[in-house]
Amino acid sequence: MGVTGWLCFSSALAALVAGAAQGDCTAQGPNRCPSTSGTSWLQMKGIARRSQVGGQEEPEFFPVHGGVDKSCAGPSTMSATDSSKETVERSLEDCKNRCLATPSCKGLDWSGSRCRVWTQHISGSLHRSGSTCLRLVPDVSVLQNFVAVNGGHGQSCRGKHAFDKEAAYYTASAAGSLEECKAACVQHPECQGISFASSGSCEIWTRPEGIEATAEDDGSVCLKVPTETTTSTAPPTEPTTTSRSKWKDWEVFWGMNCWKHHGADEFDIDPLRGQYTLQECQEACLQEPECQGVVMPQSDEHASKKTCWLRKNVHKEKCRQGHPFNFWLRPGVQLQRAGPASEAACCASFESWPNTDKVQCSGCMALVEAEPFGGRCDKYCESFGHVCYQAAEEVNENCAVKFTSRCDVAITGTSDMLCTCRHPQSMDEPKCDWPEPEPLPPTPSPDACCRNPSQWPSVDNGVTCDDCMALVVTAPYGNRCDKYCESFDHVCVAAAEEQNENCEIQYTKRCDEPIEGTSDMLCKCVKKNAPPFCPAPPAPPAPTPEPTPSPDARIQVVGKQLLVDGKPLHLKGVAWNPVPKGGRHPQDLDFARFVEEDSQIMQSMGINAVRTYEPITDTWILDTLWRRGIWVVNSVYNWGGASARDAANPVKAVKDHPAILMWSIGNEWNYNGLYVGSSFFDCIAKIRDVAKVVREFDTSHPISSIYGDTGKLDQAAQALPEIDVWGINSYRGISFGGLFDEFARITDKPMYLGEYGADAYNAKINSEDRESQARATKELTEEILSKSSVSNRGSCIGGFVFEFNDEWHKDNDGSPDDHDTGGVAPGGGPYPDRTFNEEWWGLVTIDREIRPAGREYAKTPIPGVEKLVA
Known part of the structure; x- marks a missing residue:
């Protein structure tokens, strides 16, 4: 399993790794170390797990932004194909080994059997279901310094x-x-x-x-990152000391306390006599060769004098966190990493354990027979002079833990159980360095949190739910759950509208908000002095900070129009998602690489707006678009697995840029459940939360949400007053039919076509059909113009042709290097074949050849104000 490679580090980071690398290669004999000046090289060995070889830690993989459902992204000027190499591997471990065997590997993408090894630094990640993004750190000890x-x-x-x-x-x-x-x-x-x-x-x-x-x-x-310092080399078992350092070069571990039997050894005089400033305490440590750091109480460490403790033989992972102390690590010291004590020190050999079920695990744990001991691990461990550390149920006659339990609680319904047993030990002579297990929360009794819901007043048709919730009539309580819960001496925890006279939630409200337009509501109520493990009443809302207005307060929604500086604007737009040939969305999406060429073509077509599917936060990209008179409807949230608070980042990054026209939330989310399969009403709740976050940070731009056609739009529009403008994706052939009238009956707000058009492949003739695409583009755009709010003909403020360029990755059965037919999408289907060929939608090809549809679109006028620039 072991591999050997060399990784290069430059600039200040070289100081972190040069010593370890040099020592490792010289041990192999003369002339084994690179002699290149200006760059340090680190030899790495083994597989990606934490251990030490010759004092140097082995490489480790770190998840990027959580790792799961994430695809790596490189610098904005470089695509994934430039930054990585793709291979086929059987497992994630094989993909890791492929990375370790690649000298320039910076990390990996893993998705199914696809392994992409990154050879340029990974700057971030994009959401992609089923993908894993990991960043490689060749020597994890670097992170400690x-x-x-x-x-x-x-x-x-x-x-x-x-x-x-x-x-x-x-x-x-x-x-x-x-x-x-x-x-x-x-x-x-x-x-x-x-x-x-x-x-x-x-x-x-x-x-x-x-x-x-x-x-x-x-x-x-x-x-x-530390610069090189003058060091004196000590034997491997002793700390490396550094020459006199400034206090600011010491690394602080906030809230960490280390003392005897808790991660460190003490000196004879402990604490030092008298009171010390932080700098004086650190100077005292520098006088002791064995001293690796100091502990001081928290507060204003630079002004007041306090107690000073010197520490040696520090093991960070055994220190206690969350204490009102800080540990300061001496410059140049690399903390030892203590693994668990050997099993021989902690427990008897497994051969002497009674009633085992032929499965032995690491860490003094074994699968044992449950029946002779009443299913209790404490009784089992006591039977051979040990004490129980942990009890668990196994997954499948192996060492995998299905769930854990207290040692004195019987594990029932099974013939065997996982018991962890160890020798009794005293505090002064600990044999094992594992921490004590966290106590499990008490198991609540059915009536600990609330009165039995069947006894609650005004329950509608006897509908009660789990977790202290019931469906109750609204009228006696002003449609408010807080008033209802107070009526029988409880407090409200949650309030919601139900879907169909049941416990399914349609949308939620605050406890003190009326739930209008309904005869019943779901209320969750708990006792006023309920135990801490019960559902907690909501905390009082924090004061909402005043939103930061944009200095460019130019954009308003008035009636059915979008006004810029008081003049109505019609959007002649295009959906823009520039993924290069051979790339995939979203990891290879590259606005920066294509913006210059694409914006020039857009300008030649008279396009005045783009709509994105991922946020643009690079102001240089926005500058380039704005220079050519192109507005941006900037996506801030599409994937429902992310927190609503994530929308704040793109808003704060570019809300003051003049190219930003409005924000968009979701993309035909009623079809895809925000790409995580959420229910219709769960999507509404999330979109409402996102809109509130956007409005918290920006009051100067409208908020839009992009919906698929008009089915159930009346319910969405009623539930989401936060949405200023609705985007509609519609594919009904060569005409929108009654779309505009349908929308007008639902809401008085303005709308735009978030996607419309036709692809350039005709399944009826099994070949490219550019003329039909051009005809559909022309006729659909003219229909939009006939309903333009600029001309007071309707509520439509424009539309975005789907899309600017072909994307070759969209047929899941094909290759991103080939122009395939196929793919699926919701909706009735485009003209003329009613078939979605997902890789053929571009007004231009992937090589930026303008199709006839692009030339037809260029001829389309913009009613009213043709262009607005700074």
Whole structure:
């Protein structure tokens, strides 16, 4: 399973790995180490798991943005085909080994049997169901050596001074943890350090002069990669010490406390006598060769004097987190990583364990017979002089844990159970370094949380639900669940409208909000002093921050019109999703690569707007579009598996750019359930949440949602007053039929065609049919013009032809390198064959040859204001 390769690190990161690499290769004999100046090389061995070889940790894979259902994305100027190599592998482990065997590997994409090995740094990820994105860190110990800047926590990185922060200094992305942000920095060839915020924002700082200052920010931490320091080499079992350092070069572990039997050893005098400033405490540590760090109480560590503890033989993973102390790691020290004690130290050999069921597991755990011990692991362990550490039910006669239980609770309904047993031990002489298991929450009794719902007042037709919820009549309580729950001395936890006189939720409301237009409602009520494991009443809503208005308050929805600077605008738009030949959506979507050429062609066609399926957050791309008079309907949320709060990121990034016309939420979500199969009403609830997040940060742009045709649109429009403009995707052939009249009967708000048109392949003749595509484009666009709100003929503000360019990845049975026929899509079907050929929709081909449909579209006039630019 082992492989050997060389990975290159440059700039400041070289200092992190040079020592380990040099020591490893010299051990193999002379002339085994590269001698290239200016670059450090790290030899890596083995498979991707945490262990140490010769003092150097082996490589490890880190999930990017959670990893699951994520596809890796590289720099915006480079496509996946430029940055990666695709192979076929049997498993994710095989894909990892393929990456480890590739000298320049930076990470991998895994989807089914497809393994894409990335050879350029991975800058982020895009959503793709079934994919896994992992970033490779060749030596995970590198992550331990980042240095706090000005204390690190409560600081946001800056350039020369506290007000010096320019976009060119850093690249911003999202990260699920501080460690993930560090891993992204390690992989970036020019990274100088990171600024990580509790919101998940990760700034990779690449300013050539480095990070020279910070600004106070309670939710952030600023760390830099350490520069080379003067070190003295010690034997492998002793810490590496560093020459006199400034206090700001020490790495802080916020809320971590280390002491005897809890991750560290003490010195003879503990704590030091007297009170110390942080710098004085650190200076005392530097005087002790064995000292690896200091512990001090939290508070204003730079001003007040406090107690100082010196620590040695530190094992970070055994220290206690969440304490009112901070641990400061001495510069140059690499903490030892302590694995579990050997089984011999913790428990008797398995041969002496009674009643085992022929399955032995690591960590003093075995599958044992349940019946002789009443299904209790504590009784089993006591039978041979041990104590129970954990009890569990196995999955299938193996060591996989199905669920865990307390040691003194019987595991019933099974003939065997997984018991973890160890020797009794005292606090002063611990034999095992595993932490004590977390106690399980108490099992609630049926009436612990609420009165039996069958005894509640005003229950409608006896409909009661699990978890303290029932369907109740609305009239006596003003349609409010808080008033209902108070009527029998309970408090409201949740309120909802039901779907069909049952427990299925159509949409939710706050407890103090009336649920209008219904005779009954679902209320969840609990006792006022219910135990903590019961459903909790909602916290009072936090004060909503004042939305930040855009300085360009140009855009308004008035009646059925979209006004810009008081003048109505008609959208002659196109759906734009530039995936290159051989690429796939969304991981290879590359706005930056195509914007220059594509926007020139769009301008020549008179196109004044684009609609996207992923957000554009690069202002340079928006600058290029705006320079050619092209507005952007910017997608902020499509995938229902993401948090509604994620919509805040693209809004905050570009809300002040003049090219932004409006935001869009979802894409024909009534068909696809926000791409996660959510129910119709669950989609409505999520879209409402997203719209509120958007409005929290921007009041200057309309919000639109893109719907598939008009089925059940009346219910969506009624439930979503937050939507200012509706986008409709419609494929009804060569005419929209009664679409515009149907929409007008549903709502008075304006609409646009989010997608319309025809593909260029005719299944009736099994060949390309450019003329039919051109005819459909012409006639459908003219029909939109006949209903334009600019001309006061209807409520339509324009439309977006689907689409600008062909995409060759859309037939799932084909190859992204070939122009295939096939694919599926919802709707009646395009002219002339009523068949969706998904790779043939472009007004231009994938090579940017303009089809006749593009030339017909170019002839189409724009009513009213033809173009609005800054």
